[in-house]
Amino acid sequence: MPTGSDTPDSRSHFIRNIIEADLADGTHETVVTRFPPEPNGFLHIGHAKSICLNFGMARDYQGRCHLRFDDTNPTTEDERYVASIQRDVQWLGFDWGDHLYHASDYFERLYAFAEQLIAQGDAYVDSQDGEAIRDNRGTVTEPGTPSPYRSRSPEENLTLFREMRAGAYGNGAHVLRAKIDMASPHMIMRDPILYRIRHTDHYRTGGAWCIYPMYDFAHCLSDAIEEITHSLCTLEFENNRRLYDWILERCLPAEQQATRPHQYEFARLNMDYTVMSKRKLLRLVEEGLVDGWDDPRLPTLAGLRRRGVPPSAIRTFCDRIGVAKANSRVEIALFEHVLRDDLNYRSPRIMGVLDPLKVTITNYPAGETEQIEAPHWPRDIDNDGSRTVPFGRELYIEREDFRMDPPDGFYRLAPGREVRLRHAYFLRCDDVVRDGDGEVVELRCTYDPDTKGQTKARDGRRPKGIVHWVSAAHAVPATVRMVDRLFSVPNPEAHEEDFTAFLNPHSMPIAKAMLEPAVRDFPAEQRLQFERQGYFWRDADATDEALVFNQIIPLRDSWSAEEETADAPTGPTKEEIEAANPQIHTDPAAAFTDAQNARLQAFTEEFGVARDDAVQLIDTPHLADYLEAALDGYHEAQAVANWILNELMGMVSPTELPDLPFTPEQFGVLVRQVDTDEITGRVGKDVLAAMLERGVDPQDYIAAEGLHNIDDEDALREIIDAQLSAYPGKVEAYRNGKEGLLGFFMGHVMRETNGQADPQTAQALLRNALTADTSTAAQ
RNA sequence: UGCCCCGUAGCUUAACCGGCAGAGCACCUGUCUCUGGAACAGGAGGUUGGAGGUUCGAGUCCUCCCGGGGCAGCCA
Numbered sequence: 042m043p044t045g046s047d048t049p050d051s052r053s054h055f056i057r058n059i060i061e062a063d064l065a066d067g068t069h070e071t072v073v074t075r076f077p078p079e080p081n082g083f084l085h086i087g088h089a090k091s092i093c094l095n096f097g098m099a100r101d102y103q104g105r106c107h108l109r110f111d112d113t114n115p116t117t118e119d120e121r122y123v124a125s126i127q128r129d130v131q132w133l134g135f136d137w138g139d140h141l142y143h144a145s146d147y148f149e150r151l152y153a154f155a156e157q158l159i160a161q162g163d164a165y166v167d168s169q170d171g172e173a174i175r176d177n178r179g180t181v182t183e184p185g186t187p188s189p190y191r192s193r194s195p196e197e198n199l200t201l202f203r204e205m206r207a208g209a210y211g212n213g214a215h216v217l218r219a220k221i222d223m224a225s226p227h228m229i230m231r232d233p234i235l236y237r238i239r240h241t242d243h244y245r246t247g248g249a250w251c252i253y254p255m256y257d258f259a260h261c262l263s264d265a266i267e268e269i270t271h272s273l274c275t276l277e278f279e280n281n282r283r284l285y286d287w288i289l290e291r292c293l294p295a296e297q298q299a300t301r302p303h304q305y306e307f308a309r310l311n312m313d314y315t316v317m318s319k320r321k322l323l324r325l326v327e328e329g330l331v332d333g334w335d336d337p338r339l340p341t342l343a344g345l346r347r348r349g350v351p352p353s354a355i356r357t358f359c360d361r362i363g364v365a366k367a368n369s370r371v372e373i374a375l376f377e378h379v380l381r382d383d384l385n386y387r388s389p390r391i392m393g394v395l396d397p398l399k400v401t402i403t404n405y406p407a408g409e410t411e412q413i414e415a416p417h418w419p420r421d422i423d424n425d426g427s428r429t430v431p432f433g434r435e436l437y438i439e440r441e442d443f444r445m446d447p448p449d450g451f452y453r454l455a456p457g458r459e460v461r462l463r464h465a466y467f468l469r470c471d472d473v474v475r476d477g478d479g480e481v482v483e484l485r486c487t488y489d490p491d492t493k494g495q496t497k498a499r500d501g502r503r504p505k506g507i508v509h510w511v512s513a514a515h516a517v518p519a520t521v522r523m524v525d526r527l528f529s530v531p532n533p534e535a536h537e538e539d540f541t542a543f544l545n546p547h548s549m550p551i552a553k554a555m556l557e558p559a560v561r562d563f564p565a566e567q568r569l570q571f572e573r574q575g576y577f578w579r580d581a582d583a584t585d586e587a588l589v590f591n592q593i594i595p596l597r598d599s600w601s602a603e604e605e606t607a608d609a610p611t612g613p614t615k616e617e618i619e620a621a622n623p624q625i626h627t628d629p630a631a632a633f634t635d636a637q638n639a640r641l642q643a644f645t646e647e648f649g650v651a652r653d654d655a656v657q658l659i660d661t662p663h664l665a666d667y668l669e670a671a672l673d674g675y676h677e678a679q680a681v682a683n684w685i686l687n688e689l690m691g692m693v694s695p696t697e698l699p700d701l702p703f704t705p706e707q708f709g710v711l712v713r714q715v716d717t718d719e720i721t722g723r724v725g726k727d728v729l730a731a732m733l734e735r736g737v738d739p740q741d742y743i744a745a746e747g748l749h750n751i752d753d754e755d756a757l758r759e760i761i762d763a764q765l766s767a768y769p770g771k772v773e774a775y776r777n778g779k780e781g782l783l784g785f786f787m788g789h790v791m792r793e794t795n796g797q798a799d800p801q802t803a804q805a806l807l808r809n810a811l812t813a814d815t816s817t818a819a820q
Numbered sequence: 821u822g823c824c825c826c827g828u829a830g831c832u833u834a835a836c837c838g839g840c841a842g843a844g845c846a847c848c849u850g851u852c853u854c855u856g857g858a859a860c861a862g863g864a865g866g867u868u869g870g871a872g873g874u875u876c877g878a879g880u881c882c883u884c885c886c887g888g889g890g891c892a893g894c895c896a
Binding site for chain 2: 052053058077079081111113114116171174175178180182183184185212213216225226227228229231234236237238239255256257260276277278279280282283308313361362363364365366367368369370371372374377378379381382386390419420421422452453461462463464465494495496505506509570572573575596597598599600601603627629651653654656683687688690691692723726727774779781782783784785786787789791792799800802804805
């Protein structure tokens with residue numbers, strides 16, 4: 042059996058599992074997802090995660106994904122964002138086909154649903170002002186108080202609501218609220234507002250409406266209208282799911298309930314060295330801290346596009362970061378890795394010197410030029426193509442490839458040292474020319490004419506260092522924006538100071554570079570590798586006369602990483618965490634009433650139930666009663682208690698106990714079957730599940746299905762031997778000390794017997810068989 | 821402090837009904853190489869937040885504790 046697929050686009054995650062389960066059990070025949078941006082800002086790489094997830098699931102399961110503008114708030118939304126969002130989604134490589142929708146298209150239908158709720162008595166018009174509504178909502182620890190308008194009749198509500206629509210009232214005079222529960226422990230359920238009056242033109246519906254639906258009302262119903270199957274959103278909407286379900290359960294007819302949309306939440310993307318919130322991004326742009334929404338340092342899709350990041354790299358990245366529910370923050374290193382990996386295979390190499398240092402080759406004839414044929418691709422990339430590079434007496438090399446006093450491990454140029462010029466000759470530094478300030482302004486060198494294209498000179502010289510270069514006479518000057526991390530700390534939001542305090546002052550230094558002439562041979566959108574430096578492409582500001590490049594990402598540089606002093610930030614140690622982790626156990630029995638205490642005494646002393654279990658049983662409603670009733674089926678109270686607490690509670694909640702499709706006595710009988718080894722615990726759980734699902738009687742069911750446990754040693758031995766010979770390698774590994782494999786074999790034996798193998802017997806036999814010598818086991 | 825969600829290697833995560841804790845990135849070694857890149861080979865790194873319990877067997881089920889996040893907009 043293949044152990045899980047690990048190709049990037051079939052990576053396993055909980056949403057994929059849910060979809061596959063829904064498809065497998067026929068809940069849905071196809072998958073329909075949606076990406077629902079609000080047109081009030083630009084998309085960033087966090088949105089890319091959602092886009093890739095939604096469109097990706099639709100693609101993987103041959104479903105469809107809608108692009109829906111969630112435009113229910115006319116005061117913040119704007120047409121201009123709509124176009125940019127569509128462009129970004131397309132650029133990322135996704136196609137919504139005919140499925141472009143707007144929540145505003147549904148205003149009429151949403152309104153009808155609102156009238157339906159009113160008619161059902163599930164919604165009412167509240168005429169309190171905003172402040173009163175807020176005050177009466179209560180707090181997380183105190184219940185809210187019902188509005189004085191809460192008990193208006195459906196007729197009155199309908200009249201008022203129609204008048205609201207007709208424009209009879211000013212902003213804020215009334216709202217429509219769901220009638221749920223002002224004392225709910227879930228704040229979202231304290232009569233949430235469904236509609237508000239807003240005398241504002243909408244960018245699409247103009248002045249047609251002066252009441253607008255709230256997100257919670259519009260979103261779930263829009264999903265239902267579009268027959269969305271899986272409504273995927275980020276974690277901050279977890280609490281809203283309760284209301285999502287409430288509305289759909291009341292608005293949709295019974296026959297649609299089974300296939301109605303369901304909401305699932307996943308963790309939004311956070312990344313080191315950047316910020317992802319719309320508000321913070323907006324501040325950077327508006328305060329002029331960056332140069333517009335498409336500044337190449339920004340994580341906006343527009344910024345990444347301008348920087349030169351290919352959409353394929355973003356897609357791969359989104360596949361690799363995973364989809365889960367834990368709040369997380371991914372290291373920038375993963376993004377950089379994926380980016381380099383993408384660029385490596387698509388970027389022809391040329392040479393470019395970013396910080397030029399002049400070199401004069403004193404033994405090369407003045408005024409002479411030669412053309413060197415150099416491949417665009419290294420040998421490990423399956424791609425052809427080459428260019429000619431002019432070589433002459435005067436070159437530029439990278440300033441940092443020369444050191445007056447080379448440190449240990451530095452194997453580039455230094456006084457008296459020899460390096461290889463990439464694609465050309467060996468070069469030795471003879472003299473260093475400095476200006477009045479001591480600054481190195483020129484290197485005077487000699488080359489070895491016999492070493493062209495060689496790794497080794499005839500006399501065996503073999504310089505380790507390789508240096509890129511550009512002929513001074515032919516160099517093409519260019520401005521290069523050295524795009525770097527926007528912030529100088531991994532999480533600029535995790536400090537007391539405003540996040541802008543952590544902007545990296547060197548996030549985009551400008552280099553005056555010299556490039557080899559072949560740079561002009563490529564179309565503007567071609568991404569290039571400047572050898573030994575990084576990946577670059579032409580910026581939108583570039584003209585053919587004045588070249589401007591952006592650095593998309595530098596190459597990995599193990600030398601400068603080594604040279605940098607390691608200053609890894611250290612978090613709290615495990616010891617420190619443990620020290621701050623006291624175990625305080627407050628005994629619930631301390632608050633027991635006299636009656637409860639009496640019961641506790643009876644449970645522990647008469648029934649012999651462990652105190653902790655008894656306390657839990659008594660402290661949770663229904664549990665203690667259930668235990669006493671189950672005793673009619675089986676008198677061993679501790680066994681029954683274990684099964685209630687550990688098994689039953691894993692399947693149902695205490696409040697469901699009175700309505701179970703079987704009696705407590707039947708439950709007791711089930712426990713007896715297990716406790717007396719009539720059936721195994723494993724089978725007991727299966728039987729319990731069947732009782733829960735179909736209300737079967739345990740004894741009848743066990744007899745009818747033949748579920749009694751198997752303790753016949755010969756029968757078990759046969760099964761065990763079969764398993765052992767099926768996995769000789771595992772047997773070997775077990776004998777070599779990997780005892781965890783006992784569980785592996787037990788698992789197989791249990792599965793083989795549908796869980797009916799008596800575990801003690803089976804394990805004893807298995808242990809014997811595994812430790813027996815090979816000749817015996819093989820028989 | 822009420823309710824909801826989440827804790828698996830430095831980071832992001834996998835693990836079908838409870839059955840061998842497994843990857844990628846990062847890190848370290850080595851090989852190869854006309855990019856200090858790439859590729860390849862290897863290594864280290866885990867008390868699955870903690871403590872109890874159920875079970876032949878717990879990352880997975882039950883209880884409690886600790887830690888992180890979310891909810892009191894007429895935003896989405």
